[in-house]
Amino acid sequence: MxxxxxxxxxxxxxxxxxxxxxxxxxxxxxxxxxxxxxxxxxxxxxxxxxxxxxxxxxxxxxxxxxxxxxxxxxxxxxxxxxxxxxxxxxxxxxxxxxxxxxxxxxxxxxxxxxxxxxxxxxxxxxxxxxxxxxxxxxxxxxxxxxxxxxxxxxxxxxxxxxxxxxxxxxQPVAAEEKPMAQQSIAPQEERRPEAYNIPAAAPAPQPRAVPDNQFNRCDINKLEGMLQNNFESYAPFKRSNRSYIWYRVSDLAKLSNIMYMSGINVPVFANPKILVGLFKFKHILAGLYRGDNGSNYYVIGVPAKDEKDNKPFENACRWVPVSDSPIRDMGGYWLVYVSLKSGDIVV
Structure with missing residues (x-):
């Protein structure tokens, strides 16, 4: 608890x-x-x-x-x-x-x-x-x-x-769920995994690199260590981006406690759509992005059927599709970025 x-x-x-x-x-x-x-x-x-x-x-x-x-x-x-x-x-x-x-x-x-x-x-x-x-x-x-x-x-x-x-x-029995082939799913534009980058509204690059945790509100090294010790490393996208590290999470209480101890106090899990994503697909993503200019981000990935489904935040998340997902009816993730410098969600 x-x-x-x-x-x-x-x-x-x-x-x-x-x-x-x-x-x-x-x-x-x-x-x-x-x-x-x-x-x-x-x-x-x-x-x-x-x-x-x-x-x-x-x-x-x-x-x-x-x-x-x-x-x-x-x-x-x-x-x-x-x-x-x-x-x-x-x-x-x-x-x-x-x-x-x-x-x-x-x-x-x-x-x-x-x-x-x-x-x-x-x-x-x-x-x-x-x-x-x-x-x-x-x-x-x-x-x-x-x-x-x-x-x-x-x-x-x-x-x-x-x-x-x-x-x-x-009793009136609801119609059975259609197989995947019969369901109407909006076609996804095939994009390279490199497309999941820092949002356009992120802070502008600094002229020189900043060491981890210097000027950062959140301790990225502590956060990474706790994520690594508590969750399974995961590769959700076929072509990985070296700037990202991903973990598969099924225990929100544990993840929320890790965020709190690392200085991330954004109440993202108060959003019911994140809970719905976990309930439907049995996991969410927790990730870290290390920018070359010292801009580091904590990232939450909320699984969904497609880009019209279960969007957790109207203007503070971006859709990244997953091709040939092994999870039924899951077409990708809504990514939510939290700046480790300010501790705020990036809009």
Whole structure:
């Protein structure tokens, strides 16, 4: 968990658990938890879950003295394809149960219909802890924080059950995703990898070279060492540019902490489109550019389908295509440059 002055953040990619809820592709979700002052706010991006007579809900499951306690964060929509915010467990609820944000261990998305409940998606925030059927039994009870509904008759206990064939037939299933060959993708202009250079608005070249870190606000040597020790070196472009070093990143919390310790305080990861890029393509790029004139830049690469897709910043990023990408539906990266001299995003 990334912790900065009372603020903490966790990420997890949720994977399919109970089947029968696919809208044509394997369901999955990306969840981000932000906590401060004893409260937790969840942001969620879901794809592949079908609509139907289900109410989808997000639960966070906490570990207190090795006892698991599920709390309801809120109901969610599967028809909205963007990042969903507003799912929250307030500080008072946390305090009432004797819980702290750092105690969260699992996240679960449930599908509920009448007196039945399933768990289509699940994730663990700690690698040492996996799914166990005892977690299902906790969720089948009325979890803490969930408002009891008034019913004329006595409520029945939840039962563990898969969606029946009859229920499945009644649900409108979204059209299956088209194969790559059938999808309408804007043709990319073939450009040499050397095209990813410093943006035109970058500071003008100095008459003589400046040693690393002299006059720089951010420590490029420290940053490079930490990136090298924590992430895999990567060659995203077929023809490399010697001025660049790239790393493949899947842990945003770790990368954000490295940026903070290196003096890069630009809140780029507050941009939901960067999170969407990570969620869709399971990685982003972190890179360094060393200019011959001493102008050094930290670079974030956000993967996207094409130059019309998921642009993170309107005027502060540039599109670089990747030919013959091994990653399905990924056509290139949006590159965002941060000056290591000023610590600001270059526009």
């Amino acid at each position: 990334q912790t900065l002055a009372g603020f903490a953040r966790k990420y997890a990619i949720m994977e399919e658990l109970d089947g029968g809820f696919s809208a044509g592709s394997t369901p999955e979700a990306f969840v981000r938890l932000d906590s401060w002052e004893g409260r937790i706010q969840a942001s969620l991006h879901v794809k592949g879950l079908k609509q139907g007579p289900y109410t989808y809900k997000l639960y966070l499951i906490f570990a207190k003295n090795e006892k698991l306690i599920p709390l309801l964060a809120g109901s969610m929509s599967v028809s909205y394809s963007g990042l969903q915010n507003g799912l929250e467990i307030d500080a008072e609820t946390m305090k009432d149960h004797g819980l702290k944000p750092e105690m969260v261990r699992f996240a679960a998305i449930t599908a509920e219909s009448k007196d039945k409940k399933w768990v289509p998606l699940f994730s663990s925030f700690e690698k040492n802890y996996k799914w166990d059927e005892s977690i299902r039994q906790l969720l089948l009870r009325k979890p803490a924080g969930e408002t009891a509904q008034k019913e004329e008759s006595a409520p029945q206990n939840y039962t563990v059950e898969r969606p029946s064939a009859k229920v499945a037939e009644e």
